[in-house]
Amino acid sequence: MKIKSIIILGIAQIIFKHLIEMAQRMAQKESENHFNVVLTGGGTAGHVWPHFALFEASNSALAKAFQENKINVHYVGSQSGMEKDLVLSNQPTWKYYSIATGKLRRYFSLKNFTDPFLILLGIIQAFILLGKVKASIVFSKGGFVSAPVVWAAWLRGIPIIIHESDATPALATKLTIPFALKALVAFPETIKRISPLFQNRVIEIGLPIRESLFSATKEESQKYFSLSPERKTILIFGGSLGAQSLNKKMFDIIPELHNNYNIIHIVGKGNKFEIPGLSNYRQLEFLNDGMKFAYACADLAICRAGASSIFELAAARVPMILIPLGMHASRGDQIINARIFMNKGWAQSIDENTFQNNSAIQLIESTINSLEERKKALESAPTKESAMKTADLIWEILLKNENNK
Ligand SMILES: CC(=O)N[C@H]1[C@@H](OP(=O)(O)OP(=O)(O)OC[C@H]2O[C@@H](n3ccc(=O)[nH]c3=O)[C@H](O)[C@@H]2O)O[C@H](CO)[C@@H](O)[C@@H]1O
Numbered sequence: 001m002k003i004k005s006i007i008i009l010g011i012a013q014i015i016f017k018h019l020i021e022m023a024q025r026m027a028q029k030e031s032e033n034h035f036n037v038v039l040t041g042g043g044t045a046g047h048v049w050p051h052f053a054l055f056e057a058s059n060s061a062l063a064k065a066f067q068e069n070k071i072n073v074h075y076v077g078s079q080s081g082m083e084k085d086l087v088l089s090n091q092p093t094w095k096y097y098s099i100a101t102g103k104l105r106r107y108f109s110l111k112n113f114t115d116p117f118l119i120l121l122g123i124i125q126a127f128i129l130l131g132k133v134k135a136s137i138v139f140s141k142g143g144f145v146s147a148p149v150v151w152a153a154w155l156r157g158i159p160i161i162i163h164e165s166d167a168t169p170a171l172a173t174k175l176t177i178p179f180a181l182k183a184l185v186a187f188p189e190t191i192k193r194i195s196p197l198f199q200n201r202v203i204e205i206g207l208p209i210r211e212s213l214f215s216a217t218k219e220e221s222q223k224y225f226s227l228s229p230e231r232k233t234i235l236i237f238g239g240s241l242g243a244q245s246l247n248k249k250m251f252d253i254i255p256e257l258h259n260n261y262n263i264i265h266i267v268g269k270g271n272k273f274e275i276p277g278l279s280n281y282r283q284l285e286f287l288n289d290g291m292k293f294a295y296a297c298a299d300l301a302i303c304r305a306g307a308s309s310i311f312e313l314a315a316a317r318v319p320m321i322l323i324p325l326g327m328h329a330s331r332g333d334q335i336i337n338a339r340i341f342m343n344k345g346w347a348q349s350i351d352e353n354t355f356q357n358n359s360a361i362q363l364i365e366s367t368i369n370s371l372e373e374r375k376k377a378l379e380s381a382p383t384k385e386s387a388m389k390t391a392d393l394i395w396e397i398l399l400k401n402e403n404n405k
Pocket residue numbers: 044045046047049165166237238239240241266285286287288291305306307308309310312325330333334
C-alpha cells in the first residue's frame with residue numbers, strides 16, 4: 001500500500017513538473033513572438049488612414065503576424081479628434097487610448113498659456129501607457145497628438161519611426177525627428193527640406209495607401225451612389241474635414257455641371273447644404289468605407305491637395321484638378337504638393353481665387369475632354385508599394401530590436 005502511494009505520488013510529481021515546464025515554455029514562446037506596436041497620429045484622416053494601410057499590405061510580414069495574433073496594436077490619439085472615430089469604428093481588435101493634447105501655435109491665443117501644461121500631461125500619460133503596454137515600437141504619422149508620444153517613447157528607449165506625408169515637413173515632424181530612428185517621407189522633395197543633422201535617418205518611402213480603397217468596381221460604385229452609367233462622374237471633396245470655401249464655389253457651378261455630369265460632393269461634417277432638384281447630384285458629409293466607391297466611379301476629381309488624397313487619386317488613376325489650401329490657412333504645404341503633382345503631369349493645380357464660375361466650368365470641361373491623355377500620364381505615378389515597404393521596415397526594426405535584447 002505504502003509502495004503504491006509512493007509510486008502514484010512520484011508519477012503525479014513528474015506530470016506536475018512537466019506541466020509547469022510546458023507552461024513556462026509556452027509563456028516564453030508567447031513573449032518571444034508577441035510585439036506591441038504603438039501607432040499615433042491624428043487631427044485629420046490623412047494622419048490616420050496610412051496606419052491602416054500597413055496592416056492591409058498583403059504579403060507583408062507585419063500584416064501576416066497581425067493576422068496570426070502575434071501583434072497587438074495600440075493606437076494613441078486624442079479624446080476628440082477624428083482618429084478616435086476612425087479607429088473605433090474600423091478596427092475592433094486595436095486598443096484605443098486618448099491622451100491630453102495641446103497645440104503649439106505660432107500666433108497669439110490665450111490657449112498658448114494652458115496648452116504647454118496639456119502637452120506635459122500628454123507626455124506623462126504616454127510615458128505611463130507605453131510602459132503598461134510594453135511597447136516594442138512606435139510609428140508616428142504626425143499631428144499634434146503624436147509629439148508627446150514620440151518624446152515619451154524616446155525617454156523609454158523605444159525605437160521610433162515617423163512619417164511625413166507632405167512635401168514640406170510639418171511642425172510635428174520637425175519636433176520629433178531628433179528622437180526618431182527613421183524618418184520616412186512621401187515626397188523625395190521633402191528630403192532637402194530636412195535639417196542636415198538628421199539626413200542620415202531619412203528614407204523616401206512614398207505614402208502608404210489602403211489596399212481596400214481599390215476593391216470596388218465602377219459598376220458597383222455607380223449602383224452604390226445610384227448614378228447613371230451613361231454620364232461621366234465628377235468627385236468633389238476638400239480633404240477629410242471638407243473645405244467650406246471650396247464648397248461655396250462649387251455650389252455656384254454645380255447646377256450647370258449637373259446638366260451633363262454625375263456629381264459626388266463630400267462636403268465635410270456639419271457642412272450640408274441643400275440644393276433641390278438635382279437628380280444626379282449626391283451630397284455626403286464623410287465617406288468611411290464608401291470612399292472606395294467614390295474613387296472607383298470618379299472620372300475626374302476636384303479637391304484640395306492634401307497628401308493622402310492626391311496620392312490615392314493618383315494610384316486610382318483618377319485625373320485631378322487641385323485647389324490647394326492657401327497660405328492664409330496653412331504653411332503652404334498643399335501648394336507645394338500640388339505643384340509637384342502638376343510638374344509631373346499627374347494633376348492640374350489652380351489658385352482658389354482664380355477658380356470660379358465660367359472659367360472654372362471651362363477648365364472642368366477641357367479636362368474632361370482630355371481624360372485619356374491625363375490617365376496615361378498618371379501611369380507613372382506610384383500605386384500601393386509604399387504600404388508594403390513601410391510595413392516591412394517596421395517588421396525589420398521590430399525583429400532587430402528583439403534580437404538585440
Ligand atoms: C486642413 C489641413 O490641415 N489639411 C492637412 C491634412 O489634411 P487631411 O488629412 O484632411 O488631407 P489628406 O488629403 O492627407 O487626407 C484625407 C484623407 O481622408 C480620406 N477621406 C476623405 C473624405 C471622405 O469622405 N472620407 C475619407 O476617408 C481620403 O481618402 C484621404 O485618405 O493633412 C494632410 C496630410 O498631412 C495635409 O496635406 C493637409 O494640408
